Amino acid sequence: MDFKSNHSSPVLTDPVPLNKARLGIAASLLPYSPSQTGFSSGLHWTCARKKFILSKLDDARASGWLDAMRSSSPPRKRFVKDVTSVEVMDPEAKDACYQSWTLKYPSALSVFEQIVGSAKGKQLALFLDYDGTLSPIVDDPDRAFMSNTMRAAVRDVAELFPTAIISGRCRDQVFDFVGLTELYYAGSHGMDILGPVKHSKSPSLVEESLPNCIRTTDKQGKEVNLFQPAKEFIPMIEEVFELLVKNTKGIKGVKVENHKFCASVHYRRVDEEDWVTVAQCVINVLKGYPRLRITHGRKVLEIRPKIDWNKGKAVEFLLDSLDLTDSNNVLPIYIGDDRTDEDAFKVLRESNRGYGMLVSALPKETNAFYSLRDPSEVMEFLKCLARWKKGRV
């Protein structure tokens, strides 16, 4: 992986250009001062302001943003003719459609024996996404709590296998939601990792080679490595967060979150007719910040540093820190529901080790190997793993 071959910062020296064809906003990406980007402070949602925004919607409209915002998760499989068709199907047809999709991405529950068969003699390592995987998707991100039964299931597996949660949320927040000390946490899509200190005799690539990786102690006094590859972006994200809050203030239902190394702009509770306005506000703000990029999540636009780092890299980093890089002896499993989890699925698929499992009740294109319908099936799968390990299957 990159941090082995290139012992340097994952910050790109020559930032990857935005996918200009997809965004269709090449000309508008020329950097200019943040003060030019927004609307004057304290302005309310006046008609004049709305007109001003509407006259500025070209970037968002021309670029297919709206389509991406509508799908807001990995695209549906092509055999589902359009996005709405599967949603309006009667339950039986919907189920038939799902069953046919599971021929390609079998349910991890129905092929459980096969999965643990391939884990025999290997060290299993678990990587879990949070929202939509351990907790159901809800309208208010501040209330996305996991159930106590899910917490118990996660605790059980974390006591049996090395386990980490890799979330788009900031690390402290996801720790507050999960509340377990038996596992490792990576926040901000893997840009903020509190991981183990490598104990093997071989020198640790992680500690020796990576800038922004420091030895410290966690809240329980345990020695850990704190790796924050996008550290230099903290003030920029703070600035952008303030601007996003100010500029989206008049759009009913918008919620902006500061996750320290990235920011999220939620539109789940915004009227669909205003989604393009949300997109345009974000595009306008980002015009002043060419070192940041926008990605799509579930009814959320994520603003992230343009660095060569993602959840897939975080999985590789953690496997290395845990001394679990030998694919002959290690079987990593990553469970997630969102586009950002695809980076992790891809890493496992391409390196031919372990399995990605997509949590979805709808057929979707994915790099995962297996599927689980929803967080309750995730919990069932975790319980099965614990029973299997304890020899009670």
Ligand SMILES: O=P(O)(O)OC[C@H]1O[C@H](O[C@H]2O[C@H](CO)[C@@H](O)[C@H](O)[C@H]2O)[C@H](O)[C@@H](O)[C@@H]1O
């Ligand atoms: O990587 P994750 O742990 O899955 O985090 C991804 C984003 O999750 C949260 O937003 C999502 O869940 C919310 C609560 O269910 C939902 O309201 C929202 O529409 C979803 O996008 C979180 O608030 C984001 O900051 C994370 O990036």
